[in-house]
């Protein structure tokens with residue numbers, strides 16, 4: 001541990017040196033005083049200048065003395081952020097419309113080939129609040145039936161808020177559809193900032209995941225790999241990056257951890273951070289993964305998307321369904337230090353600011369009745385225990401409120417709000433700041449298969465405190481365990497993740513055990529390890545951490561051809577008991593895959609189960625260690641088994657495509673309970 005810390009320290013020193021000496025600067029460092037960010041937002045001091053709004057023909061400027069933001073009006077697109085001597089933090093070589101903007105990706109279900117990317121360009125500006133402590137602007141685009149064809153059928157209200165004394169600004173969006181509007185599929189919504197490439201070269205996503213990044217041009221001059229997002233850097237401007245792979249999906253993060261990320265400029269030492277203080281408006285629940293920042297330099301806040309989950313997460317509006325949802329506010333935070341201090345300390349400060357923002361949620365300032373204040377929200381508490389082979393507290397269980405649906409439906413839910421927390425070691429949970437509405441309470445517990453759902457719908461009222469009391473989760477089980485492979489935790493992280501092809505590395509993950517799955521091309525390492533014969537796992541002999549490949553992928557047989565593979569689990573039974581055995585098959589991911597299970601034979605007579613064609617989460621290609629969770633409880637009539645040696649075959653039948661396959665979460669064989 002001490003060694004690892006030392007290594008990180010050394011790397012950081014190297015990076016600081018790099019930042020100081022390698023990066024050229026285009027900034028005009030004027031003599032504006034560096035304001036230390038204010039850490040106590042409730043004591044906005046009169047020491048800070050008032051917020052000022054200046055309106056011009058085609059833009060507005062909001063200035064609070066710490067920074068100023070220029071927004072095209074009425075479009076509602078950020079064109080300039082002036083801070084700490086940097087004339088424009090945003091990339092002013094880009095068009096005005098391509099610097100700081102909201103967008104939505106949608107299609108008309110009667111014409112699915114015709115996808116649109118809509119930048120939600122405003123039609124008029126409303127000044128909602130304009131006083132010395134707050135300026136709040138609303139850029140609106142109402143929808144009508146006469147609208148242009150490429151505009152999504154939503155009423156758009158994009159808000160920007162600047163507060164006095166705060167080194168950054170907020171943005172949130174209110175999207176609305178009225179009853180009777182046309183069918184539409186909406187796949188993705190986000191806010192995007194594209195920064196000055198000469199200045200912002202160092203990106204930070206977490207304590208461990210930060211590095212000097214390639215430039216946009218480095219990518220352009222590189223060699224695209226199996227998909228265009230992944231590029232081998234063949235002519236990088238910084239020779240240290242020569243031969244590395246860059247892919248934005250290598251920087252993805254689970255929603256629960258996707259709270260602060262961004263970029264550092266070393267000269268002048270300035271940070272630009274995307275802070276997302278709540279997950280209530282994101283889709284797919286706490287472990288859905290999404291993009292963060294990536295080469296460009298780009299910083300995103302993804303509000304909803306189909307990444308690592310599939311098109312079923314798209315919002316489908318049919319039969320004139322009305323809808324309204326508030327996305328954000330997110331906080332765009334600017335910080336700086338003196339040239340004597342390490343620019344990397346900006347990351348530590350950004351994390352602190354993230355905590356300040358998170359603790360101030362729900363905010364008191366958004367001037368919209370669609371955004372409930374703390375007193376208008378509710379609280380739900382309780383305690384969860386698990387009754388499996390014994391009774392145990394549900395430790396670190398995920399407990400959440402999401403729109404009513406079937407077990408697991410929250411994984412594919414995008415229209416409503418979700419509120420998740422984790423239990424303490426005694427299973428107690430407290431879900432705070434819940435918007436009034438109807439919910440189901442869902443939970444799952446690391447270490448156990450399946451998931452819990454409270455039987456009735458929960459109605460949260462304004463200001464209500466709902467005590468659920470003791471909840472008992474009974475995970476699926478039909479009998480005692482004969483054997484098991486893996487840990488039921490909804491990821492494949494505990495299995496064998498191979499080292500990457502040494503010519504296709506991202507050096508960031510070279511020394512990291514926990515994130516090694518983020519390397520490019522691991523799907524082809526299966527072929528390197530198992531060139532002719534597939535994986536065989538002998539229960540009681542093999543170890544799943546070293547002998548179970550993390551993804552059941554196809555074999556590359558040359559000329560871009562991939563063939564289906566069959567894995568074997570060998571196990572002994574002392575005797576066979578009359579009755580039904582059960583296979584609990586939990587998948588952590590599936591993409592264009594079909595898993596067939598046969599026992600003691602490869603013919604049709606031995607077939608005990610097929611998943612049929614499932615999955616579009618694409619987690620293998622996107623270097624995620626999981627996508628959506630699937631659980632199958634499979635009955636195996638005892639006549640399939642025999643005393644002595646048995647073989648269970650897992651065949652992923654869909655060949656041809658390199659990214660078809662599944663990741664197993666956990667497999668268990670149970671014997672009949674009537675012993």
Ligand SMILES: *[C@@H]1O[C@H](CO)[C@@H](O)[C@H](O)[C@H]1NC(C)=O
Pocket residue numbers: 040041042043
């Ligand atoms: C923030 O400032 C207010 C008013 O000055 C004070 O009451 C409060 O204790 C401060 N909070 C923190 C966390 O320092």
Ligand SMILES: *[C@@H]1O[C@H](CO)[C@@H](O)[C@H](O)[C@H]1NC(C)=O
Pocket residue numbers: 105106115116117187188306307
């Ligand atoms: C919309 O997003 C989906 C998923 O990210 C992508 O497949 C599609 O190409 C995008 N369409 C447009 C028009 O950008």
Ligand SMILES: *[C@@H]1O[C@H](CO)[C@@H](O)[C@H](O)[C@H]1NC(C)=O
Pocket residue numbers: 128129365366367368369
């Ligand atoms: C919006 O601000 C105005 C005054 O600036 C105030 O009267 C009103 O209550 C505010 N509304 C909300 C929803 O915050």
Ligand SMILES: *[C@@H]1O[C@H](CO)[C@@H](O)[C@H](O)[C@H]1NC(C)=O
Pocket residue numbers: 559
């Ligand atoms: C590779 O596959 C393509 C398409 O299937 C085929 O046309 C081509 O002849 C193959 N090349 C070799 C060297 O086998």
Ligand SMILES: *[C@@H]1O[C@H](CO)[C@@H](O)[C@H](O)[C@H]1NC(C)=O
Pocket residue numbers: 579580635637
């Ligand atoms: C075993 O499974 C078969 C097939 O699903 C079913 O018909 C039978 O009732 C089960 N037997 C017992 C004892 O549960």
